[in-house]
Amino acid sequence: MALTVPAPRGPGLMPPTVEVVLAYAADQTVKAAQSLWPHSTVQAGEVAPSVTSYVQRVQVDGRPLYGKLPILGASLVSVLRGVRGDWATVKAAQAAYAQAPDSLVRREGQQLMTLAAAGVRVPRVAGCAGGVLFTEPVPGPTLGELIAREPHRTALLLGRVADQIGRGLTRPGVAARVDRVAIRERSITDTFQRKFAAGSSTYLRDTGHGELLGVVIGRLREVPVRPAPFQPVIYGDLKPEHAVFPSGPDGPVVFLDPGLQRGRPCADVAKVVSRTVLGLVAEPLPPEDARAVLSGITAFTARLTAEMEPDDQEAWLRQFLLLWLMDTVNILTTYLSAPAGLPLSAQAAAVVERAEVVCQMLEHATVSMASRAPAGSWWRVCLDDAVWAVVA
Template sequence: MTTVVDAADLSDFCSARIQDAAFSLWPGQATVLGALTPSVTGYVQQIEVGGRPLFAKCSLHGASLVSVMRGSCGSWAKVAAEQAAYAASPTALLQREAAQLDALAAGGLAVARAAGSAGGVLFTEPITGPTLADLVFKSPERTGELLGRTLRSLEVLQRPVVAEQADRSAINERGIDATFRRKFNGISGRTYLDQLGTARLEERTQHGVAIVVRQVIARLLRLRLAPTLGPSQVLYGDLKPEHVFFPGGPEGPPVFIDPGLQRGPAHADAAKLVSRTVLSLIAVPPPEGTTAILEGIDGFVREQLRPMRRAMGGLYLRKLLVTWLMDTTNITTTYLSAPAGLPLPKHAGAVVERVESVCTLLDRVSALLMADADPAASWRLALSHAAKATTR
């Protein structure tokens, strides 16, 4: 896939912005840059300021690192020249994220504390302890309980102080549907798919994956046109298992990072938890516990269905399935389109290695949804296909 921005230039630029921001916020304090946290979205680096450990996040034009390196924001000279103006805007991505973290804390949710923001860089205090993903794989039998407790903790999102902030500075670009429409729309979407996997896959595999992904996207574009389910509510918006920490262990309350507050349908946060948990299960199947994790996912979703009437529950399941597939397609294609010079998180590399199994799951479940089968039966079959994908 064509790359117009060099990874070394991007890294040097972002590290310099992080140091400049730290100097402006804490003048006279010694700063020591630490390890980079590999990511396909924002540039994240550890830093010590006056001996205080922090995470620093730098966003270039609010776009993913993959998009920037592929030239979606223009040449590197253009990106670098316009970054200062972008970072100073009150609508810049990390300005909104900082405001959301403050609103969530005020609303009573345990979140990473924003330590400061300057020059397009957001500094947050680190959260220690296992993530939701860690706990699910360590204690598969607790999957349903942990997922359910995570989602119930987010009931505070509907409180006025949080809802007002979500409406004032929504991060809609982190939404599943918005990402799907942006990535796979029109000529740019076709060009994107033409180059998919060229830097990461062998030619034979790349060709087969491209065919399946095109077919899946065509189905999902048709399926997502169905009416939206019920009134919108405030969503966390980027509810990945690795964004949820349990500093006190599995018995303690969860702590959240990287919000993407926005309005959307009730199923969307649950769908992202399902999508990313299943994707991790396929990418790195545990020696044992796969069945327990999938049963836990099933129990978690059935918990959401319990207060609903049968017809509404069926519609919820169908929407959740479509959104699950959209999210998995979004992130898998991002990993596949990452330039060779961009370091991938360990999980992302594992997804690329198992991409044929991921594509098989996407193909089978999307075909099932196109057949308009009974939603409950479709859900059971989807979990069955997920189980088979972990064994390939």
């Protein structure tokens, strides 16, 4: 079970500043590298924009690596907004968390090794110390980049990603190992429930769209969900940037940043679709290409559900749509509440610029969710709303 670090924001306590947190993370990353390779030359490189973990390039005797430092297993935005307390509280708690055997980076390192043993291609783990996980970079285009280049191959590309990770996750022994090091922090539903607990407006306060998003969240909360009798292992954080094709679109896939856990089979599909649509909103393709991507997503989901019984197909599709919209709300509110000075990726910054469009897409899509109409009708509404958001 993951270490819990209770550090509520107290009255009158100032949240940590961006400059202090980033300087601390940079220092800890270099110190961790020096502790792992004490006789080597460590050079700090550029910081990768992120709203979740601190990620920095480093070179150890010229060997390129990525150092990843999650603070208290929470997102950087949460830490910087004071959700974990003031800086003195966070720093003291992080010192203990970094050494905990079940810290996020230790579990992620173990998950990467589990995936490698199961025949899934992943980055090589170079070392882990001081709360920092070091991995080797994986060059090549990501799933998102390939979809943008070849929109008419969307269904094929998504299918190859799903097939390769699916074979690995169902190998004997994988589930037992994952149960010991599960990363629930990356669960769509857990994140949604944690951020939007009943009566809480903490994460909506600074978004600039709190009233509309509050309506959306209320609707998402009310959707009935059929119990899932069996929860298989899922990847847990399957985003377009987490699937890399080093040899191009027809070669093997390398998977980054796992969040292995038990979950609904549609959860991975929901997250990759959510982030793919946001990618289209952020960097719109020509309308015909955008429609080709969404048609590819439709064909991909149809393939996944083709052999299901009608009732199972209905339940899968309804849960998939719910998780898609939940994930979009989760990441949109994180982007919108990021404090000034925290570097955002180009896509995140573009989503912030078009936040009104995304909010309107979510509002219209969730109007249909309480209907007794078949899930297929809601699915068509969501696709139409996605097309509108992309070309708006």
